[in-house]
Amino acid sequence: MSRHAANPLKPEPAVIKAIRQETYDTTTYTMGFREGERANRFSFEPGQFNMLTLWGIGEAAISLSSLPGGNGTFDHTVRSVGDVTNALRRLKVGDTVWARGPYGTPWPLKEARGRDLLIIAGGIGLAPLRGVIQAVTSRRSDFGKAELLYGARTPADLLYTTEFDDWRRGGLSLTLTVDAVPEGARWEHNVGVVTTVMDRATVRPGGGVVMVCGPEIMMKFVVKELLARGFRPGEIFVSLERRMECGVRVCGRCQFDGRFVCRDGPVLPYSDIKGRVGTML
Amino acid sequence: MDGLGERATALERRVMPEEGLDQLVRALARRGPVYGPVRQDGATVYGEVEGAQDLDLRCTPFTYSPKALLHRPRQVLFRAERAEGFVPREPEEDGRMSIIGVRPCDMSAIAALDQVFSQEYPDPYYQRRRQNALLAAVNCVEMAEHCFCTSMGTGPGLAAGFDLLLTRLEHGWLVEAGTEEGCAVLKEVESRTATDRDLQEKEELIRKAAAGAKKQLQTEGLPGLMRDRFEDPVWKERREECLGCANCTSVCPTCFCYDAYDVVNVKGDKVERTRCWTGCPVVDFARVHGGNFRSDRGERFKQFAYHKLCYWKDQFDRLGCVGCGRCMTWCPAKIDIAETAQSFRRGGEAR
Amino acid sequence: MSKPKIAVYKLASCSGCQLQLVNLEPELLDLVGEVEIAYFPMASRKTVPGPYDICFIEGSITREEEVEVVKKAREDCRVLVAMGACGTAGGPQGLKNWARVEDFKERVYQRPDWIRTGEKSLSPGEKVKIDLYLPGCPVSRDQLKEVIVAALLGRKPYLGDWPVCVQCKMNNNVCLLVASKTPCLGPVTRTGCGALCPTWGRGCYGCFGPCEDANVASMGRILRDLGLSPEEIVRRFRHVTSGAEAFREGAKLYEGQQD
Numbered sequence: 001m002s003r004h005a006a007n008p009l010k011p012e013p014a015v016i017k018a019i020r021q022e023t024y025d026t027t028t029y030t031m032g033f034r035e036g037e038r039a040n041r042f043s044f045e046p047g048q049f050n051m052l053t054l055w056g057i058g059e060a061a062i063s064l065s066s067l068p069g070g071n072g073t074f075d076h077t078v079r080s081v082g083d084v085t086n087a088l089r090r091l092k093v094g095d096t097v098w099a100r101g102p103y104g105t106p107w108p109l110k111e112a113r114g115r116d117l118l119i120i121a122g123g124i125g126l127a128p129l130r131g132v133i134q135a136v137t138s139r140r141s142d143f144g145k146a147e148l149l150y151g152a153r154t155p156a157d158l159l160y161t162t163e164f165d166d167w168r169r170g171g172l173s174l175t176l177t178v179d180a181v182p183e184g185a186r187w188e189h190n191v192g193v194v195t196t197v198m199d200r201a202t203v204r205p206g207g208g209v210v211m212v213c214g215p216e217i218m219m220k221f222v223v224k225e226l227l228a229r230g231f232r233p234g235e236i237f238v239s240l241e242r243r244m245e246c247g248v249r250v251c252g253r254c255q256f257d258g259r260f261v262c263r264d265g266p267v268l269p270y271s272d273i274k275g276r277v278g279t280m281l
Numbered sequence: 282m283d284g285l286g287e288r289a290t291a292l293e294r295r296v297m298p299e300e301g302l303d304q305l306v307r308a309l310a311r312r313g314p315v316y317g318p319v320r321q322d323g324a325t326v327y328g329e330v331e332g333a334q335d336l337d338l339r340c341t342p343f344t345y346s347p348k349a350l351l352h353r354p355r356q357v358l359f360r361a362e363r364a365e366g367f368v369p370r371e372p373e374e375d376g377r378m379s380i381i382g383v384r385p386c387d388m389s390a391i392a393a394l395d396q397v398f399s400q401e402y403p404d405p406y407y408q409r410r411r412q413n414a415l416l417a418a419v420n421c422v423e424m425a426e427h428c429f430c431t432s433m434g435t436g437p438g439l440a441a442g443f444d445l446l447l448t449r450l451e452h453g454w455l456v457e458a459g460t461e462e463g464c465a466v467l468k469e470v471e472s473r474t475a476t477d478r479d480l481q482e483k484e485e486l487i488r489k490a491a492a493g494a495k496k497q498l499q500t501e502g503l504p505g506l507m508r509d510r511f512e513d514p515v516w517k518e519r520r521e522e523c524l525g526c527a528n529c530t531s532v533c534p535t536c537f538c539y540d541a542y543d544v545v546n547v548k549g550d551k552v553e554r555t556r557c558w559t560g561c562p563v564v565d566f567a568r569v570h571g572g573n574f575r576s577d578r579g580e581r582f583k584q585f586a587y588h589k590l591c592y593w594k595d596q597f598d599r600l601g602c603v604g605c606g607r608c609m610t611w612c613p614a615k616i617d618i619a620e621t622a623q624s625f626r627r628g629g630e631a632r
Numbered sequence: 633m634s635k636p637k638i639a640v641y642k643l644a645s646c647s648g649c650q651l652q653l654v655n656l657e658p659e660l661l662d663l664v665g666e667v668e669i670a671y672f673p674m675a676s677r678k679t680v681p682g683p684y685d686i687c688f689i690e691g692s693i694t695r696e697e698e699v700e701v702v703k704k705a706r707e708d709c710r711v712l713v714a715m716g717a718c719g720t721a722g723g724p725q726g727l728k729n730w731a732r733v734e735d736f737k738e739r740v741y742q743r744p745d746w747i748r749t750g751e752k753s754l755s756p757g758e759k760v761k762i763d764l765y766l767p768g769c770p771v772s773r774d775q776l777k778e779v780i781v782a783a784l785l786g787r788k789p790y791l792g793d794w795p796v797c798v799q800c801k802m803n804n805n806v807c808l809l810v811a812s813k814t815p816c817l818g819p820v821t822r823t824g825c826g827a828l829c830p831t832w833g834r835g836c837y838g839c840f841g842p843c844e845d846a847n848v849a850s851m852g853r854i855l856r857d858l859g860l861s862p863e864e865i866v867r868r869f870r871h872v873t874s875g876a877e878a879f880r881e882g883a884k885l886y887e888g889q890q891d
Contacts, residue, residue, distance in 0.1 A: 007405045008402035008404070008405075009404075009405075010369055013368075055361045055367045081571075098369075242574070243568060243569050245541040246539075246541070249400055249401065250398065250404055251540075253540075253566065255588070258588075258591070277511055279574075
């Protein structure tokens with residue numbers, strides 16, 4: 001056994017540099033580590049996550065929702081559903097959050113290079129994919145087709161709406177859908193779950209990579225549809241979400257079928273999940 | 282490990298008289314606290330010992346493992362205070378300790394925990410306790426009712442990994458030292474050089490013990506069979522008896538899962554981030570926002586069985602069960618994982 | 633910013649749970665610094681009018697007018713915490729739900745005619761919405777403190793609703809049920825007590841009520857194997873948390889059965 005000086009469970013201080021309210025329950029925080037090398041340069045890849053601590057509240061695994069910022073910043077888009085995520089809402093610019101990471105597997109951006117890319121997201125599931133979209137729209141010529149199918153419960157639940165135009169200008173084709181439109185709300189796109197717009201995708205099997213993120217039940221149906229359209233399990237990537245206490249393959253909470261979502265995932269090719277147990281997929 | 286302990290790698294082999302055990306405990310005690318199996322409420326648990334009179338080195342079914350000494354049931358990870366800007370401080374390190382009376386199956390379990398806690402991100406809390414621990418193991422010369430170490434290749438004899446290894450001979454104790462530190466301790470104890478006859482006696486005792494194994498689990502190809510027949514109802518049928526009480530995972534010498542939470546004082550300015558044992562039989566274990574991945578009790582028992590007998594193999598190329606039999610001994614509902622696995626095998630043959 | 637206001641209401645109960653709040657010494661002074669004890673007749677004559685931020689309600693409803701107390705508490709309080717075995721599952725007085733109240737009066741009191749009580753003992757949750765149940769007989773001081781601290785911090789309290797067994801093993805206790813064949817409800821009872829009784833060699837009597845997904849059928853079979861009669865098993869499941877659904881179910885399995 002090796003003696004390790006660093007304690008992998010020890011978080012470091014990060015300062016909130018900007019806060020943007022995305023929807024009524026979802027907020028994007030731009031943060032940067034306060035000290036050390038990582039204050040200026042924090043490298044990670046889209047799809048990975050950090051463990052965020054608010055002392056006294058607890059610790060939670062939260063996906064990174066951007067590319068690394070030039071000045072060492074990173075984004076977390078958070079929906080307020082748990083203790084840590086609720087407490088984050090009470091913080092202001094300049095407040096400190098404690099973070100450790102990055103952990104887990106990234107989206108296969110390198111594999112997607114030169115090929116078509118189909119992104120299918122549901123609700124908050126767009127957050128871990130935003131970094132992918134930023135990469136694609138800033139280096140558009142590196143990729144073939146780039147299409148996003150994005151579904152949410154209602155128009156008010158859509159994330160990053162102010163960035164949609166930039167994404168379109170960057171060469172991303174966007175198809176939007178919502179499960180329901182409340183009375184009086186304006187909506188000129190599709191109504192229905194995300195599988196109802198899958199025929200609008202022009203990316204074909206064999207031509208590229210599909211990245212899927214959303215509630216597990218949504219991913220289950222999306223994957224089913226993709227397979228029915230001829231996509232191979234190895235072309236489809238999903239991101240799983242589980243309870244985690246450690247993020248470093250010890251606490252056992254995120255285990256499924258002998259794998260640990262925190263380390264073997266969260267991003268996994270469907271071929272690694274197919275036939276395994278402990279997921280809905 | 283062959284479980285028969287014949288090829289125990291030792292730097293030194295000596296024989297102490299009966300009274301030597303007491304000298305040995307006292308020699309260890311000069312280095313720090315000594316923990317060993319002690320009688321408590323009709324069972325044997327690990328407690329602090331001062332001399333040989335406190336120890337119960339018999340192999341009986343009602344025992345606890347030394348896991349709690351290395352993977353603490355409750356461990357403060359950090360203390361953070363507002364006055365210090367919540368910069369987390371690690372708790373002070375515990376000093377040197379000895380654990381005496383560790384059985385071969387438990388030595389195998391410690392080797393398993395060593396792997397769990399020293400992956401890509403080694404766990405400093407376990408590692409410190411582990412590195413601070415001198416392990417004085419004891420070979421088993423008898424088998425208890427629920428022992429199936431012979432099936433798992435983890436006992437009744439031990440081959441390696443010990444600082445000291447004791448075997449009760451007819452007259453006295455054979456003590457083998459596996460490390461320099463073990464040798465140093467041995468020097469402080471009255472003893473003579475072991476002879477070939479002593480070693481033959483040890484081998485004979487262990488062989489006899491092994492022959493007395495009452496319980497078997499046929500492990501060959503088991504992980505693969507479990508994968509192939511994942512939907513076999515035998516595991517989930519245990520939901521009728523399973524209490525979901527997590528006694529099995531608590532007493533299991535290789536179960537390591539934990540929960541983490543913050544303990545805060547009333548003023549809200551002092552925080553102790555703490556972790557504590559938990560286990561897959563507990564409902565809360567796999568709960569996430571909006572659901573639970575194992576809400577069925579049968580599923581949860583199955584996760585326990587599959588982790589020990591199937592998934593562990595993928596991750597660490599060995600099984601997570603060491604055949605100590607504690608899960609079934611301490612299960613109030615008497616659920617027997619080995620028996621369940623055997624009936625799973627038989628079910629497959631029947632079909 | 634004004635300090636959060638705490639109120640403590642009492643229904644039919646022994647006051648043991650309220651007492652735990654007073655027993656929070658040595659942190660009581662700190663607590664008073666963080667919150668205003670606005671309504672707590674047992675500890676202070678001072679009464680500050682509502683609304684209150686956190687309200688603890690102790691006891692069960694055994695008389696009609698207590699329904700009004702409960703409704704008032706609900707109206708006055710942002711977070712309503714029902715505490716104790718009485719507040720969560722009927723308490724010892726809940727036993728009358730399975731018997732004739734007149735029989736109890738006759739046997740317990742010298743002057744039954746002085747006693748004014750209803751036929752049933754109901755937990756406050758049967759009349760109003762309860763935000764948090766804090767079980768135990770009495771409630772645990774640590775859990776009580778955790779509820780207050782968590783409310784101040786704006787998070788959920790970490791209470792742990794797993795079985796007592798988990799805690800018991802963490803304490804390095806020898807399992808009473810297995811080693812000494814002592815009837816113990818630990819496997820089906822929610823922790824929070826720190827496995828108090830088993831740590832002192834007594835079987836758990838279930839005062840925190842059932843844990844999540846309690847397997848009362850298996851527990852009943854185990855108690856039966858230990859030699860308990862059906863009647864004794866019913867009594868154990870009823871005890872002080874007879875109103876709790878899982879224990880009610882457990883009792884039902886053995887009720888009226890012959891030995």
